[in-house]
Amino acid sequence: xxxxxxxxxxxxxxxxxxxxxxxxxxxxxxxxxxxxxxxxxxxxxxxxxxxxxxxxxxxxxxxxxxxxxxxxxxxxxxxxxxxxxxxxxxxxxxxxxxxxxxxxxxxxxxxxxxx
Numbered sequence: 837x838x839x840x841x842x843x844x845x846x847x848x849x850x851x852x853x854x855x856x857x858x859x860x861x862x863x864x865x866x867x868x869x870x871x872x873x874x875x876x877x878x879x880x881x882x883x884x885x886x887x888x889x890x891x892x893x894x895x896x897x898x899x900x901x902x903x904x905x906x907x908x909x910x911x912x913x914x915x916x917x918x919x920x921x922x923x924x925x926x927x928x929x930x931x932x933x934x935x936x937x938x939x940x941x942x943x944x945x946x947x948x949x950x951x
Contacts, residue, residue: 846875 850872854860881888912930919926 846872 854863857863912934916927916930
C-alpha cells in the first residue's frame with residue numbers, strides 16, 4: 837500500500853507540473869514518458885539492489901562532507917574579513933591555526949561520535 841501511495845504521489849506531482857506549465861500544448865509525451873520511466877527504473881534500482889543503496893549512501897556522505905567543508909571555509913573567510921581590519925595578516929594566522937588544529941578536531945569528533 838505504501839508503494840502504491842508513493843506511485844500515486846509521483847503521478848500527481850507530474851500532473852501538477854503540467855498544470856502549472858506555461859505551454860501545456862507543447863509538452864512532448866515521449867519525453868515525459870521517458871523521464872517518468874527513468875525515474876521508475878531508478879526507484880526500482882534503489883529498492884531492489886543492496887549494492888546500489890550502499891553506493892548512494894556513500895555518495896550522500898561525500899556530499900555532506902563537502903557541504904560541511906564549504907560551511908567551515910565560509911566561516912573562516914568571514915572571520916578573516918572581519919578581523920583583517922583589526923589584525924593585519926590575520927588570514928595567514930587563521931589558515932595555520934586551522935591546519936594545526938585539524939587533527940585534534942578529528943580526534944575529538946571521533947571520540948564524541950564513534951563509527
